[in-house]
Amino acid sequence: MTTRTIVLDHRPQGKPTPNTFRYETSEVAAPADGQVLLKTLYVSVDPYMRGRMSDAKSYVPPFEVGQSISGGVVAQVVESRVGQLPVGTLVVGNLAWSEYQLAGSRGLQAVPADAAPISYYLGLLGMTGLTAYFGLLDICQPKAGETVVVSGAAGAVGMVVGQLAKIQGARVVGTAGSDEKVAYLKNELGFDEAINYKTAGNLAQALGAACPNGVDCYFDNVGGAITDAVYDLLNKHARIALCGQISIYNATEQPAGPRPEPKLLKTSALLKGFIVSDYLPRWPEGVKALTEWYQQGKLKFEETVTEGFEQIPEAFLGLFSGENTGKAVVKVADPE
Amino acid sequence: MTTRTIVLDHRPQGKPTPNTFRYETSEVAAPADGQVLLKTLYVSVDPYMRGRMSDAKSYVPPFEVGQSISGGVVAQVVESRVGQLPVGTLVVGNLAWSEYQLAGSRGLQAVPADAAPISYYLGLLGMTGLTAYFGLLDICQPKAGETVVVSGAAGAVGMVVGQLAKIQGARVVGTAGSDEKVAYLKNELGFDEAINYKTAGNLAQALGAACPNGVDCYFDNVGGAITDAVYDLLNKHARIALCGQISIYNATEQPAGPRPEPKLLKTSALLKGFIVSDYLPRWPEGVKALTEWYQQGKLKFEETVTEGFEQIPEAFLGLFSGENTGKAVVKVADPE
CATH class of the missing domain: 3.40.50.720 (NAD(P)-binding Rossmann-like Domain)
Known part of the structure; x- marks a missing residue:
């Protein structure tokens, strides 16, 4: 199986452009023991990622030139060698901008399919x-x-x-x-x-x-x-x-x-x-409160959803033009 | 009895000058019931006072043009109609830049004569x-x-x-x-x-x-x-x-x-x-800790002491030239 991955072509000076990114195609192996093969469903694009494209000391380490961009992704398990994550499970995690990728279970959070639109785990509930x-x-x-x-x-x-x-x-x-x-x-x-x-x-x-x-x-x-x-x-x-x-x-x-x-x-x-x-130990408290308020109808949420893996760079660049309302996400695929 | 008082002549633009201040001489009456007559011993000059000379909203209200400048003062009770503050008592309080003044007991803090140099109640212990x-x-x-x-x-x-x-x-x-x-x-x-x-x-x-x-x-x-x-x-x-x-x-x-x-x-x-x-309710805790460290020899303190009531404006202006080391105070008189 092959996958496309979006990598950082070079560190941008000032505003990034489409040329800041490059596509690479590679083979994806079958998952080893303790791994899952993930199919990307939704990708989060966020302003903080601009900081990671520079080499400066910041709160998260910089992306490496020639390596994949990564961030919040909702994905589905399509092959599994992790008992707790059977095929079909929806997960959210910090993952590469790839159509398919292997991952260990660590850092993946299984999310329910029916509590809210699944892209909300990159937004309101993420x-x-x-x-x-x-x-x-x-x-x-x-x-x-x-x-x-x-x-x-x-x-x-x-x-x-x-x-x-x-x-x-x-x-x-x-x-x-x-x-x-x-x-x-x-x-x-x-x-x-x-x-x-x-x-x-x-x-x-x-x-x-x-x-x-x-x-x-x-x-x-x-x-x-x-x-x-x-x-x-x-x-x-x-x-x-x-x-x-x-x-x-x-x-x-x-x-x-x-x-x-x-x-x-x-x-x-x-x-x-x-x-x-900074608040990692308190995330469960936060997700619980936000989910309750959402289910009580006290919290509305808005997304700008762009469709297609190849639209990810444009969706990211759109963050800096002030055009979006709400959370910008890119829909890459439907769940199976 | 007459006293000299230093009043704000006008609101300075930029750096204050000696002309920012004016001296006035007035009569001081005998204390009424509940009042003491205070003789000023030491006057504190502090950078924050510059802010009070402007009309802008700040953390303390502005001085009024034509009214006395006020700030931290160590004084001695020379006539008293307050039972707890007999003649001779040393006090610290927010008082006018006057040689003599009447004051109620509220806001005056009696201080010991022998725990530290009395001017320290404007500085290390103030x-x-x-x-x-x-x-x-x-x-x-x-x-x-x-x-x-x-x-x-x-x-x-x-x-x-x-x-x-x-x-x-x-x-x-x-x-x-x-x-x-x-x-x-x-x-x-x-x-x-x-x-x-x-x-x-x-x-x-x-x-x-x-x-x-x-x-x-x-x-x-x-x-x-x-x-x-x-x-x-x-x-x-x-x-x-x-x-x-x-x-x-x-x-x-x-x-x-x-x-x-x-x-x-x-x-x-x-x-x-x-x-x-902002920390007013916790001042006693602070004075206690500072006094203990001072008495244990763990805290040294330095003062720039200018002598003479008429030197107060110059001592204040000196704060902005970077010439002083430590707390700037003006000695106006010795205790009796």
Whole structure:
């Protein structure tokens, strides 16, 4: 059996392009004892992967040039030499961007076929939802009546953050990049206010109007000018979950801007960078809570699903154009 | 009886000057019931007071133009109509920059005459020491063997931070603005390394050499370029106590620099702004611990003492020239 695999052709300078990736075709052997052969069903594309394409020290090791890209994948066992993972089992794990691959059982998590759409294990019930859960509930700790701002609110993490903040009883304000997204946040997800940062004009003024009582919690997916404006509205003892900086991931020079420290000092603010793996021991708690809220109808989720293995690079590149709503996944195959 | 009082003449733009202050002479009445007449012995001058001279929202309310400057003062009761504060009692409190003043008993803390030099209640055993204590032990939480960097290490807070970090078993690296200060930190206070930021040349290189295992904790009194260089050395799960930003307090335009968020995100760092009053309920714990370490000879302290009531403005302005070592106080009078 042969498989195609997407490998890193070279380390991109600035924005990646289709040429950043290369396809390789190789043979896949039959599984050895303790291995399964997996067929890829859904692939997750995420902004943090851009960081792994550079050689810089970061929170996850860089991808190697000439080696496969890897990330969250939902797959199905099609041959098995692992007793607990019979043929047909659906699993989620950190796997290669390959159509087929061998894997040991370690690091694979079997998931039910019927609790939710199976791609949700890459999103609402996977790293995306857990990122929202721990960043908001552990770092921001919003109280009822407080104001929570979420940047990148129509992104996969952001839309979960906003809904979780509503469940906590907070006033929720989001920023997003189109009027459609703004309408979606307010009308479908129950955000109290949402701002189109591209058309808002004076961002500080628009945010100030949306947050008449200041900002108690800020969940930052974006960085840059939006974040600068939020910092000016922080209340005393504000809490900031620093989750992403997508506005500057592709910068080729060191991004500069107004220094935040004087504002954080004046307000005795807490700012905490984090990655969901910091909370690994608490993941089961998070999945359980998210699943319950989903089944109670308290959490909606949105995906941008691209179809076809060969569309993975384009789907990844689309993350940086602000076109997607919700979690970007690529559907590679249906379960058998 | 008459007294001189130092009042705020106008709100300074940028660096304050002697003309920022004005002297007024007024009558002091005899104390009413529940009041004491205080004679000022020592006045504390502190960088945070610069913030109070501006009209901006900050962690403490601004001084009013035409009203007295106030801050930490050690005084002696010279007339009393408060039973618990007999004539002769030494007190510390937030008081006006006046030679004599009336005060109620609320907010005054009686201090012993013989446990330490009485000016230390403005420093090591007062706000200065408590700022070091809570910022380091509550926010940074250094573990034995970790590396702690302190900026403004020869300042009043910094020198206590460094010694407290040594008591915790950490490797301690300080930055300061002269070779004399550097020698003092290493030879007298037991810092493992100290860097003269004015002559170090490539600050990032010098800090990197002094911190071969990276930086686990950063106690920031200074901000600006030193802080930028420290951020590049942060280890995973670094903790930053944001205490002061003296390098940019006098800036007239919004200070700009490299954005720190990407670095804080990569390292899952914690950054917490604070002011010692955030810890008010825990002050007795802090004073007790600091007093014990002082009496055990584990904490040294240094003061720059200026003499004379009329020298208070110059002593305050001297804070911004980097000339002082340790806590700056002004001696106004001897106890009777």
